[in-house]
Amino acid sequence: MPVKTVRRRYIAFKVEGEASKRGLEEAIRGSVERLYGLNGLWKLEPTLIEFDEHRRVGIVRCNHRWLPWMRAALTAITEVEGKPIALHVLRVSGTLRALRRRLVEGEGLESV
Amino acid sequence: MRRFIDLHLRPRSRGEMEAMLEKALRLGYGGVAVAGSQTLEGLEAPKGLDIVSRVDLKPKTAGALKASLRRVRTLYVVVAVECRSKAVARQAARDHRVDVVYFPPGSGLWFDDAEARLAAQTGCAYEINLTELLALIAGRDAHGLRRMAEGVWNAWRRDVPVILSTGASNRLEMREPRGLASLMTLLDIEPEDAVEMVSTNPQGIIERNRGRLSGEYVAPGVRIVKQGGGVDAR
Numbered sequence: 001m002p003v004k005t006v007r008r009r010y011i012a013f014k015v016e017g018e019a020s021k022r023g024l025e026e027a028i029r030g031s032v033e034r035l036y037g038l039n040g041l042w043k044l045e046p047t048l049i050e051f052d053e054h055r056r057v058g059i060v061r062c063n064h065r066w067l068p069w070m071r072a073a074l075t076a077i078t079e080v081e082g083k084p085i086a087l088h089v090l091r092v093s094g095t096l097r098a099l100r101r102r103l104v105e106g107e108g109l110e111s112v
Numbered sequence: 113m114r115r116f117i118d119l120h121l122r123p124r125s126r127g128e129m130e131a132m133l134e135k136a137l138r139l140g141y142g143g144v145a146v147a148g149s150q151t152l153e154g155l156e157a158p159k160g161l162d163i164v165s166r167v168d169l170k171p172k173t174a175g176a177l178k179a180s181l182r183r184v185r186t187l188y189v190v191v192a193v194e195c196r197s198k199a200v201a202r203q204a205a206r207d208h209r210v211d212v213v214y215f216p217p218g219s220g221l222w223f224d225d226a227e228a229r230l231a232a233q234t235g236c237a238y239e240i241n242l243t244e245l246l247a248l249i250a251g252r253d254a255h256g257l258r259r260m261a262e263g264v265w266n267a268w269r270r271d272v273p274v275i276l277s278t279g280a281s282n283r284l285e286m287r288e289p290r291g292l293a294s295l296m297t298l299l300d301i302e303p304e305d306a307v308e309m310v311s312t313n314p315q316g317i318i319e320r321n322r323g324r325l326s327g328e329y330v331a332p333g334v335r336i337v338k339q340g341g342g343v344d345a346r
Contacts, residue, residue, distance in 0.1 A: 035298060075287050075295050076246060
């Protein structure tokens with residue numbers, strides 16, 4: 001019987017500056033591709049799960065093996081749609097549920 | 113618990129400096145070094161953040177570097193040298209008074225093996241600034257990245273500490289310490305090793321230099337342990 005071997009990591013991040021969900025999605029994929037190429041893009045599988053434009057907090061999913069690489073790609077983002085921004089990772093979790101719970105509890109760099 | 117240090121902030125105004133210090137604390141840093149024209153006098157440090165003074169020397173010749181070092185060494189905790197010529201880079205690496213060397217992109221220089229050998233003897237560290245790394249990434253400068261990676265490999269081979277700093281001049285250029293460390297994956301550095309570059313390595317420089325400036329320091333390897341009592345010659 002086939003066993004599911006792909007494990008995910010969910011990364012909550014805070015955006016400093018103005019950004020839309022669409023622009024952010026493109027910026028994240030663009031950053032991964034710029035740093036690691038097409039090969040990196042399929043390995044990391046970056047997916048923006050959600051982005052609250054009001055609180056400027058988002059969650060991105062990636063393959064668990066490539067978490068530091070994903071983190072680097074987020075750190076390397078300096079602008080979205082021509083506007084300067086900075087991304088700061090708040091929390092990392094293996095499940096979306098745990099991550100959301102921790103964000104509600106206020107753990108992480110919430111006030112950044 | 114690990115203590116993160118950003119050894120290179122260069123705010124352009126007093127207001128920006130205070131905002132950056134507040135932000136450094138929120139991002140999880142336990143210490144920062146502030147360079148630039150802003151003085152730390154009268155500054156109320158955010159609680160829990162250790163602030164040290166730093167000077168960035170940008171000499172054009174080796175002679176100018178020596179003259180600057182005579183003037184500033186006892187005034188700042190961290191003395192860094194921006195290397196824009198080979199002669200300056202060599203002099204900086206062989207001088208005990210220099211703590212950190214860094215190579216701005218576009219200088220055509222990098223931390224080569226000869227540099228690393230000299231730095232290993234004097235305890236000088238090699239610094240990589242996030243702003244410079246991001247400029248290389250934005251410019252898709254593979255050659256520049258390769259030179260940066262070679263600098264890190266040379267430093268490692270010779271046991272020279274590598275420091276990873278933001279080099280931020282405003283709040284948007286600051287990044288959280290683990291994110292900063294993760295960027296080293298781009299230079300094939302393991303994440304655990306990269307974390308040392310933003311914690312243990314800069315902390316070592318600060319502790320060493322605070323000891324040197326404390327008044328007990330005499331020369332490398334020599335310090336005053338105890339003051340002797342006066343001898344009555346009568």
